[in-house]
Amino acid sequence: MKSYDCDSSSESEDTSHAISRSMIQAPWMRGNVVGSNWGWQGGLPGSSSGPSSSTAALPDHQPPNYGTFSQEESQVPGRRTPLGAVGLGGFYFQGGQQNITTAPHGPPSDENIPDPACSGQNSRAESRGASSNANIKGKGRQGKSVRLNINARERRRMHDLNDALDELRSVIPYAHSPSVRKLSKIATLLLAKNYILMQANALEEMKRLIAYLQGTGGAAGSAIVAPPGFDLQGFPAAAKFLQQQQALQAENARHNDGNNEGGGSGSTM
């Protein structure tokens, strides 16, 4: 006997997922990540080591169908990620309808709504019959709709988490190619951590270099200039730095001129 798992039949048929399955049919990255100089530090907690061992399968392989939600899912691209509500960005679009996350009781056609027609189609749900029974026997006196609401919330939460991971994948440098398998979750997190460390090191190195240049070229009185033919268009920070250097140079020149004039007049007097 299965309780209210019919919503979990969601997995049986899916319509859309963030990344299509075809995007990841190719073999796993094959060192694309590890090849970079900021690859893996330390091992994976709970797994053996690095991405080479984590032959990530895709999350997309099994189409999650969000129960009765699946139709909306296929039609509304931005269903997930209510993070914007907490100022964390992301997108959350409900086609002008109320926000699911903020209106837990009234999603227009959320998976929260038990679908009487979807029962008995999920092998997973069937396999979970024991736990469902336990739920019913134990504290599980929750109503069916309550349980479905909880399940739906948890599903959304995990989808939001996955969306955030996707965004993280999009900003960390690894081969973003359809022929390259998507990074696993753990690989994404570890890679991001290493990338941050690498950026921090690069920043420190840059600061030291700037300090060195200021200590040498500046002391000698020679302005730091960009090499001929060097286009600063793509380097706003460097352009700003050079601009500041030139302004500082001009200021020093004025100051020196003032000192010379004043000193000369004073000495003569």
Next chain:
DNA sequence: TAGGCCATCTGGTCCT
């Protein structure tokens, strides 16, 4: 076929 990865359900805990 084993192992890795994942989605989902579920119950517990904590917070508002």
Next chain:
DNA sequence: AGGACCAGATGGCCTA
């Protein structure tokens, strides 16, 4: 009470 978060359990998919 309701929601968020977490961890365990379960089963599917994929690759070596």
